[in-house]
Amino acid sequence: MRFKDVFSIIGPSMIGPSSSHTAGAARIGRAARKIYGEFPEQVEIIFYGSFAETYSGHGSDLAIVAGLLDYNTDDIRIRDSVSIAETMGMSLSFQTSKKPSAHPNTVMLKLKGKGRQEDSVIGASIGGGNIEISAINDFDVKFTMNYPTLLVFHNDRPGIVADITAILGSGGVNIGCMDVDRKGRNGDALTVIETDEAVPLALIERIRGLQDIHRICEADLTDNEVKG
Incomplete structure (x- = not known):
């Protein structure tokens, strides 16, 4: 079991007015x-939810x-x-939805670029600047971004998750x-792994070289966040 750190208890250093509606929102964007x-x-x-009602204010x-833009929660450029x-x-479109969501402070982001497929990310700001990502590209997942996170998109075949975790274990990375x-x-799958430290590039390349791996994403907000 992991213990909550100071960030979880008192929230991040931030530009106001609200840790849930501002700091949490910034972390979902990052x-x-x-x-x-x-x-x-x-x-x-x-x-969605209360975000839809109050996001502008x-x-x-x-x-x-x-x-x-990869700004931290305390960056004065937020304004x-x-x-x-x-x-x-960057072309931006803001919309609201009355569709029920699992958490009142929920937002979906659809990101596109030239020559790249769209990524969709659903996240919720759950209080104190903390967030929970609940879906990526229609995969139902659950992770917090409080730790370095590795996302591996792959084919669903017997043994592939064991292969991934074996590589991490061989490099001394604790899951x-x-x-x-x-x-x-036997279709598309997504494995999300939160680790105690950033995964070395050499291990990521070994995972990338496995059969049936489509894509690997490193999602780490701990690299330069300022904590309260």
Whole structure:
């Protein structure tokens, strides 16, 4: 069992007004950017629940976009993030939905770029700046981004998860939590692994070299976050 750190208890250093509606939103945006892996040229942002009702007044839209620009929760540029993003060539679309969601502070981000497939990320701001990612590209997953996270998209075949974890173990990487979802038997699958430390590039390349691996994403918000 992992113990909560100071970040979990008192929240992050942040630009206000709300840890849930601003800091958490910024961290969801950063998580989506890390998963996508590069600057997204088109982003559709869909707010649900209380996010849908208050996102503009609480600056959740600015925070999400700041995260997409890879800004931290305490970056003073959050206030100008939309204009900065648009100047950099990011096309933004903000929408709301009345569709029920598992958590009131939920947002879906659809990210696109030239020559790349779309990534969709669903996340919720669950309080104190903490977040929970619940879906990626229609895979149902659950992780917090409180730890370095490795996302491995692959075919669902016997032994592939064991192959992935064996490589991590051989490199001394400790797995704190793992979640796996698949779209069908012997079809596409996603394995999400939270680790105690960032996974060395050499191990990632070994995993990438396995049969039936489609894509690997490194999603780490711990590299330069300022904690309260």
